[in-house]
Amino acid sequence: MxxxxxxxxxxxxxxxxxxxxxxxxxxxxxxxxFKVSTLFVSNAETTVNAKNLQLFKPADSTVLVPKFELNNGAQDANGVLFVASKNFLFQVSRAQKSIRLYTNSSTLFEASLPNNIIIDSTLSSGREIAYDETNDALFVANNTDSTIRVYEKVSTLNGKYVGKKLKLSGEPWGITYDKKNNRLFVVMDKNALRIEIYNNPSGIEAGKVTASLRFFINGYKINGATARLHGIAYSSQRDMLFVTEIGNASGTNFDKDGGIYIIDKVSKITNNSSILANRAIYGSNTGLGNPVDIAIDDRNIKGFIYVAEKANKKILVFGFGDNGNVAPIRGYTSTFSPEAIDIDY
Structure with a gap:
């Protein structure tokens, strides 16, 4: 963020x-x-003519509509990440086992082709991404083989390249990098209800790795055995963590059983602890079914939570103080399936 x-x-x-x-x-x-906020949305369609990248600007306008939509060939698009300091935009194509890099994203919609495309034939299921700009290292969660891929000096890469593999115990999905404290947050999928934190992630050697700290979200578990954590966002200035839970990915009530956990004072959490989320946004009024990703605008007098709601093909916006069975402040109904989002502000 x-x-x-x-x-x-x-x-x-x-x-x-x-x-x-x-x-x-x-x-x-x-x-x-305040600077005008911009929301980037990555859509999971695999059809040739799909708009797999959308840009909403301003993101906090009363009516949320895309300013630009781009068919950039990123089929089954997943993780998307804008890096303001470098004017980079990264996007993962899960179907093509590739990562697109736009090195001057201010001209993104004038020239739709990416500057670089990194193709990793071993990237079986690229999901969320994070970036350490100090070390020019891109992290990609690859859930099917329980790895975090690390692409070092990523801005110089183009063509075929195999990223360094960090082997985890569990299936990672959502990840986010905390620049202030140089640490990587990782969400574990498949009923793990576990968050792992890796300090100095760019310096970790390839192979089996152990988290610097891990903890479990306890107390709500509204979806029981089907609870699945996916999206994650962290505010270093507020020391708050936002995590989405999709419940069932399909089947009965799959489009109604999602939610958001909000955790305060993350720096106070101890290793291997089981914590109760301070707040949870859940219920029939929320419109949350499969909230696969989340982004936050944590500025003073802003405080917005943006959610990629895949099951209902929507972008939903909540307030920082929301809790319980609340309706979103506003939203956008898409013709595509939003899979990942990021925000610049």
Missing amino acids: KKSFLLFTLCGFGGIIFLSACLKNSDAQPLEI
Whole structure:
């Protein structure tokens, strides 16, 4: 998640206008002027003409509609990630076992072809992605063989390449990189209800790996034996974790049994502990069935939760303070199946 807002103030002094906040009293705070947020959506269609990449801007507008839709050939598109500091956009094509890289994403929709395409024939089921910009390392969760793939110096790669394999105990799906603390959060699928954290992930050697810390989400388990964690987002400034649970991927009530766990004070969690989520967004009013991915805008006076709701083909937006069986603030109904999302702000 990217924070890139500016503080501006506006006052007049001696006939000169300054960009500063007009403080009417000693308690007033500078006015925060925010960058326009942009939501990137990766769709899982495999048909040739599908729009597998969508861009919503501004993401926090009253009416959520795509500004651009792109047929870029990324069939069964999964993880998508925008890196503001480098103007990179990464996208995984699960069907083609490849990773697309746009190195100047500001011209993304003027020139739809990616700058680089990394093809890894061993990437059997690429899901979510994360990026360590200091080390130029891309992480891809590959759930079917229980690995995290690491593509080192990824911005220089093009063509065939096999990523370094970190072997986990369990099937990883959602991942996110915490730049502030140099650690990788990994969600384990298939009723594990487990989150694992890996410190200094770019420095981990290939082979079987052990998490620096792991914990279990307990207490709700609304879906019982079918509980499956998928999407994850972390706010370092608020020390909050957001995790989605899809319940049944198909069958009875599969489009109604999803939810979101919200966990505060993540830095206080101890190894191998079982914790109760502080809040959970669940129920018939939420519209959550298969919330496969999640992104957050954690800025002051913003506080939005964006969800890729695959079963119902929707993008749903909730507030940071939402809890229980609440309806989304707004949403967008798609003709495609959203699989992954990321936000720039």
